[in-house]
Amino acid sequence: MILGASTFVEGVDNAFMLILGISFFFLIGITLTIILFIYRYNEKRNPKATPVKDSVTLEVTWTVIPIILVLGMFYYGYVGWIPMKRPPSEGVMVTANARMWSFNFRYENGRVSDKLYVPKDTAVIVNLNALDVLHSFYIPAFRIKEDMVPGLANNRSWFEATKVGSYTIFCAEYCGLQHSYMLSEVVVMEQEDFWNWYNDPDAMVEEIPEDANLALLGRQLVQAKGCVACHSLDGSNLVGPSFAGRFGETITVITGGQEREIEYNEEYITRSIYEPDADISVGFRPGQMLSYEGEITEQEIELIVEFMKSLSEE
Amino acid sequence: MSESTTSSKHVSFLEYKGKYKGLLGWIFSTDHKRVGLLYLYTMLVFFSIAATLGLLMKLQMLAPGHTLMGPQTYNAMFTVHGIIMIFVIVVPGLPAVFGNFFLPLMIGAKDVAFPRLNLASWWIYVIGILVVLSSQFIGGWPDTGWTFYAPYSFQTPVNIVPALVGATIMGFSSILTGINFIVTIHRMRAPGMTWFKMPLFPWTLYATAWIQVLATPVIGITLLLTLMERLLGVGIFDPRLGGDPILYQHLFWIYSHPAVYIMILPGMGVISEIIPVFSRKSIYGYKAIVLSSLAIAFVGYFVWGHHMFTSGMSGRALYAFSFLTFLVAIPSAIKVFNWVSTMHKGSLLLQTPFYWAVSFIFVFMIGGLTGLVLGSLATNVHVHDTYFVVAHFHFIVFGGTGYSFMAAIHYWFPKMFGRMYDRSWANIGWVTFFAGFLSLYTPMFVLGLQGMPRRYYDYLPEFHAWHIFSTLGSILMIAGAAIVIINLVRSSRHGQKTSEKNPWGGKTLEWQADTPPTLENWEEVPTVTQKPYEYK
Ligand SMILES: [Cu+2]
Ligand SMILES: [Cu+2]
Numbered sequence: 001m002i003l004g005a006s007t008f009v010e011g012v013d014n015a016f017m018l019i020l021g022i023s024f025f026f027l028i029g030i031t032l033t034i035i036l037f038i039y040r041y042n043e044k045r046n047p048k049a050t051p052v053k054d055s056v057t058l059e060v061t062w063t064v065i066p067i068i069l070v071l072g073m074f075y076y077g078y079v080g081w082i083p084m085k086r087p088p089s090e091g092v093m094v095t096a097n098a099r100m101w102s103f104n105f106r107y108e109n110g111r112v113s114d115k116l117y118v119p120k121d122t123a124v125i126v127n128l129n130a131l132d133v134l135h136s137f138y139i140p141a142f143r144i145k146e147d148m149v150p151g152l153a154n155n156r157s158w159f160e161a162t163k164v165g166s167y168t169i170f171c172a173e174y175c176g177l178q179h180s181y182m183l184s185e186v187v188v189m190e191q192e193d194f195w196n197w198y199n200d201p202d203a204m205v206e207e208i209p210e211d212a213n214l215a216l217l218g219r220q221l222v223q224a225k226g227c228v229a230c231h232s233l234d235g236s237n238l239v240g241p242s243f244a245g246r247f248g249e250t251i252t253v254i255t256g257g258q259e260r261e262i263e264y265n266e267e268y269i270t271r272s273i274y275e276p277d278a279d280i281s282v283g284f285r286p287g288q289m290l291s292y293e294g295e296i297t298e299q300e301i302e303l304i305v306e307f308m309k310s311l312s313e314e
Numbered sequence: 315m316s317e318s319t320t321s322s323k324h325v326s327f328l329e330y331k332g333k334y335k336g337l338l339g340w341i342f343s344t345d346h347k348r349v350g351l352l353y354l355y356t357m358l359v360f361f362s363i364a365a366t367l368g369l370l371m372k373l374q375m376l377a378p379g380h381t382l383m384g385p386q387t388y389n390a391m392f393t394v395h396g397i398i399m400i401f402v403i404v405v406p407g408l409p410a411v412f413g414n415f416f417l418p419l420m421i422g423a424k425d426v427a428f429p430r431l432n433l434a435s436w437w438i439y440v441i442g443i444l445v446v447l448s449s450q451f452i453g454g455w456p457d458t459g460w461t462f463y464a465p466y467s468f469q470t471p472v473n474i475v476p477a478l479v480g481a482t483i484m485g486f487s488s489i490l491t492g493i494n495f496i497v498t499i500h501r502m503r504a505p506g507m508t509w510f511k512m513p514l515f516p517w518t519l520y521a522t523a524w525i526q527v528l529a530t531p532v533i534g535i536t537l538l539l540t541l542m543e544r545l546l547g548v549g550i551f552d553p554r555l556g557g558d559p560i561l562y563q564h565l566f567w568i569y570s571h572p573a574v575y576i577m578i579l580p581g582m583g584v585i586s587e588i589i590p591v592f593s594r595k596s597i598y599g600y601k602a603i604v605l606s607s608l609a610i611a612f613v614g615y616f617v618w619g620h621h622m623f624t625s626g627m628s629g630r631a632l633y634a635f636s637f638l639t640f641l642v643a644i645p646s647a648i649k650v651f652n653w654v655s656t657m658h659k660g661s662l663l664l665q666t667p668f669y670w671a672v673s674f675i676f677v678f679m680i681g682g683l684t685g686l687v688l689g690s691l692a693t694n695v696h697v698h699d700t701y702f703v704v705a706h707f708h709f710i711v712f713g714g715t716g717y718s719f720m721a722a723i724h725y726w727f728p729k730m731f732g733r734m735y736d737r738s739w740a741n742i743g744w745v746t747f748f749a750g751f752l753s754l755y756t757p758m759f760v761l762g763l764q765g766m767p768r769r770y771y772d773y774l775p776e777f778h779a780w781h782i783f784s785t786l787g788s789i790l791m792i793a794g795a796a797i798v799i800i801n802l803v804r805s806s807r808h809g810q811k812t813s814e815k816n817p818w819g820g821k822t823l824e825w826q827a828d829t830p831p832t833l834e835n836w837e838e839v840p841t842v843t844q845k846p847y848e849y850k
Contacts, residue, residue, distance in 0.1 A: 002764050008692075015692040016763075023683035030654060030679060034672060037657040041593075042664055049594040049661040049849060059602055062651045063644065070640040070686065077690025078633055084695065085629045133466040134559060136624065136699060140765025143696045145624045149560065150465060151553030155626045168774070172624075172699040172767040174459050176466055177385050180770035285471055 005163040005188065006142035011080030013143075018076050022069055084144060087158035091123030098128075098135035098148045099290055100239075101178040102226020103169060111198065112295060114224045116169065116186040118161055119194035125158045131290050136173035139186055147173055161188040177239060178229040218307025221300055230289065233311065239288055241281050247305075247312040253279035266305050273301060326732060326830040344429035345833060350415030351730070352436050357403050357411065358799070360443065364398035365792060367391045372754070372788035375781050378773055385771040389457040390472075392769060396460030397477060401484050402443055404715045405573055408580035409491060409526075410439075412722050413519045415730065417495060419824035420513050422504025422842065424834040427497040431490055439487035446480030449473060459769060461570075462537075464551035464562040468544055475544060482537045485530045488576075492526030495519050504823065506842035510604070513822045513846040514597065517604050518583030521611040525572045525579075529615070533569035536562070560625055567618035575614045577711055578678075579607055581718030582649055585671050588725050589653050590847040591820045592668040593660030597847045599652040606645030613642045623694045632691060639689035646682050650675060663818070666740040670721035673748050677717060681709030684759065702762025705755045713751070720744075723802065728817050732830040733809035736801055743798035750791025757784040822846050 004013065040046065094116065095106045105116045105126075118124045128137055130148035137157055138145040146157040171182035189197065222228055222243070230239040246264050253262050255278065262268055262279065271278055273296055276289035296304075327347045332339050340348055371391050374382040383391075414432065418425055426432050449455055453473025458466055467474055499520045503512065540562070542548045549555025551562040582603075590597040597603065619627070619635030653675055662668065684706045687693045697703065728734050757780040766777045773781065816825040823842070827835050 012692045012696055015690055016687070016696075019686050019690055019693060023686060027679050027683060030650065031676060033654055034657070034675065037654070037660075038662060038664070038672070041657060041660050042662045046659075046661050050659040051596060051849065052598065052655075052659055054599055058655075059599055059648075063648055066644055066647045067641075070643055073686055073690050074637055074640045077636060077692045077694070080692025081695060084692075133469055134463060138699070138765070138767065140696065143692075145695050145698060147625050149553075149626045151558070152560070152626050168765075170765065170767045174463070174466070174769040176457070176470065177389065179389075180385070180767075180772045183774075287469065288471075 003141050003167075004143065005161055005165065005167060006139075006144070007160045007162060008080070008084060008143045009162075011083065015073070015076040015080040019073050022073070084157070087125050087156055088123045091125045091158070092118065093125050093127070094118075095127040095129060096137060096148070097131060098137070098171065098182075099131040099226070100133065100176055100288070101171070101182040101229040103135075103137075103171075103182070103184040104225075104295065107198065109198065114226075115166075115184055117194060117197055118186060118188055119191040120161055120164055120188050122191065122194075123158060123160050125156055128155045128157060133175050134173045135171045135175050135182065138170045138172035139167055140170070141167035142186075145172055161186070164188050164190060181229055182226075214303055214306040215310035216307075218303035218305070218310075221296075221303055222307065225292070225296065237283075240284060243308055244311045247308040249312075252282045254282060255279050266301075269305055269308065270298070270301050273304075324828070324832060326828065327833055328732070328830055330833050342433070344425070344433045346414050346418050346425045346429065346432060347730075347831060349432050349436055350411050350413075353406065353410040353414065353439075356436075356440065356443075357407075358803075360398050360402045362799075364395050364403065365795065367395040367398075369788055369792050371395065372785045374771070375773070376785040377781075378775055378778060380772075386457065388771040389459075389769070390455035393456050393459055393477075397446060397456070397481065399712075400460055400573075401446075401481050402439075404577045404711055405488060406439065406484075406491070407577060407715050408584065408719060408722065409495065409519055409522055409576075410436075411719075412515075412584065412726065413491075413495060413580065416726065416824055417498060417516055417519055418502070419827055419831060419835055420516050420822050421499065421502065421507060422823050422836070422840050423498060423502035424836065424839070426494050427501060428494050432494055435487045435490040435494070438490070439484055442480045442483035442487060444480075445483060446477050448480075449476035452476060461566060462540060463566075464540070464543075464557070464559045465553060467540060468552045468554075475541065478537045478541055478544075482534050485534045485537075488526045489530045492523040492530070495523040496527065499523075504839050504842050510601070511842055511845050514586035514600070514603055514607075515580070515583035518579040518586075518607050521607045522576050522579045525576050525611055525614070529569045529572040529576075532565060533573075536565040536569070539565075560622070560627055563622050563625055564618070567621045568615075571618040571621065572611075572614045574707075574711065575610055578714040579610060581674070581714045582607065582646075584718040584722045584725075585653060585674055586649075587820075587822065588667050588671040588721055589656045590849070591725075591818050592663045592665065592671070593657050594663070594819070595656055595660040595847075595849050596845075597652065598655040598658075599648075600845070600847070602648055603652055606648050609645045610642060613638060613645075617642055620689055620694070623691060624698050636689055636691050636694075640686070643682060643686060643689070646678075650679060650682075665818075666735075666737060666744060667721050667725035667818070669741065669744050670717055670724060673744070674714070674717035674721060677709050677713030677751070681706060681711075681713050684709065696765075697762050699768055700762035701758040701766045701768055704768050705758035705762060708755045708758075720747075720798065725818070726824075727802065727805070728812055728814070729824060729827075729829050729831070731806045731809070732811060732813060733805055733807075734812050734817075735805035735809050739797060739801040743794055743801060745794070746797060747791055747794025750787050750789070750794050753787030754784055754791050755787070757781070757787070821848055 093108045097104050104112060104114050106112050128146055128148040130150040135148040136145055137148055142159045144157055144159055166185045166187045169184040169186055232238050232242045233244055235242045235244045249264050250261050251264050252259055274291055274293045276291060277286045280286045327345055334342050374388055456474040456477040457470055457472050458474055539550050543550050543552060549557040551557040551559055586603055617639045619631060620639045623632055761777055761780050813829050815829050823840055826840055
């Protein structure tokens, strides 16, 4: 099996081994029997068939034995699975929000991250939310998967990681155009490292050094937040208009059913991020982009604006 | 329109002249054999299209990144591939082609119970297909996957209405065929053919017909509700309107799981015909096979939840579904044991139909055994919605229906066309196809275990090696399919003529009819005195 890094791995892999083991046994056994029969009883070797009477004993045997075996498989499957359904009451609480086509994770102290940072050997309880359509929270290394259903409250998953490292999070439920790019990472840290990260006051109010390249930070931001799934940086239109070559232009939008001209400036960008459906760029559909109110700060918007400016200057 | 007035008794169904000539004589013919062939040709065309889409997708997956097409095209391709393969090919599949052609012949009837309804079913089916295809011109190909899951199906920018309407229309065709077969089997068996003297293919058609009649309306209702929601804004499945997306999945799988048995049961029936004939032996455990078919049809209704183990529904429901799923595996296992035992001490005729039948057993075992991995809760969570599932259902659905379809056509071909195909090309085609099939789908099990989700247009580099393997397999498989199809199509026109009634030495009634059969099959309806497959 593939690499495993959570407490569920053992139970799940045992079930895999049992089922795959029995399956291989039967597959190989029956296949060899067929080959043997083809060799032994082909027309040339055995020109005359011998009638065989049905045997009730035999038929009962090959009904009962598989029943016993599948009951065993059912049991192992159940045992490996039941802990996933019983999250402990104590642990690190995280809310995972999925939207087309990115994840973000919000911790109890208000810290928000695009990657899921977790401590080793500690239960992590993840509340699963979807903002638009179905997504699925899948971490192969932890053997967990649970759909993220819009409108479904109290849908949770949990795990306890056993190895430090980072592992891919996939969206496993088809969710449209960029489904295959809806990936993130879970980063398992030593407990001490995690709590340092968690309580790091600097992380909350990100201090931007004076000599920082703001446009570069903006670029990293739109990539981390998943904006680039819908907005290209090269001028081509995806689900939404490209970020390139727009800043400073006068564009046409539809506001409340009326077309109007508007300048593409900081104010417009801010409104587009917090209330995407207020002005709809001509040629695009409302309802695709969801508001980032509470997820992207005004300070971060400034970085995005710097970045867009730089795209127009090139 | 009764065509029998103008046809003389010994003219084959391929040649007689009815009220209409040429093509019209086919598309307006109520003869069950012509209707069967109409389905066959329609499926041939659409199978070629959908298989080409499949090949293009595999080529795109040859390397990560944007190689051949963009994500929108890819997503539309797997959707259209799925819709065509499921609704146009495998669901109607064997019943529509071989059921129509051979059910009356095998039970000694002159036609199905309602010949006009039968022709109407084909028309409805074609109209359904055309409606689906019209989506290209009104709003673009659907991109939701063949499952149309809510709420994405309400938010996608493309127009999925034609696909939904078309699928619903095809459902009616399926229901009508089902009713027709049930009545035919109840009312039109030849004198002396009691229920337990009926061959096994008709038995599986019977079990299938009940599923078609009872389960198909559910999908009809579901698709109609989706239409109401999409067009009128009634909130049923979309949470934005107060609906429940999990409800959609329940309704969808209440039909679509039994539909898997619509696809596979007739295939099992075909294999149960071929194995005894090519073993020169009576089928082992006739009653067990009959009863297990009925059991599958019945228990199959109660396991749909195994498609939803990670959907967010309640835990208690889940283990009930898991338990029932394991039980439904038993009747299939019994059938495999019966087939293999039938070969024991037989005198095996190693010919193309037998090769297809034996390879059916092999791929069906793989499909079934990996189904156990999916039925078990712990393992399902890991492999659900990954390539493991894709591999599993291609083994079961394509392996099951496809191999039995190929077995059936190589078995009944001389009877249907009065010609024989080229046997060595048929065998070369089989080997190529079989090798390609295994190398195409087996790597997908590994990819799934490694965690590669399905419906991914692009993938991480760590999955690359197995994708290359799989793509090469797909090329080989398509080559094999091409050899088989070209050989059959060519032989249906130029193959060696034969009027031999019983080339394989079968014991069922269809082998007593003329080759090819005449308009109403029999001058005198045969009387049945013994069980099917009575080899002495
Ligand atoms: Cu997704
Ligand atoms: Cu199912």
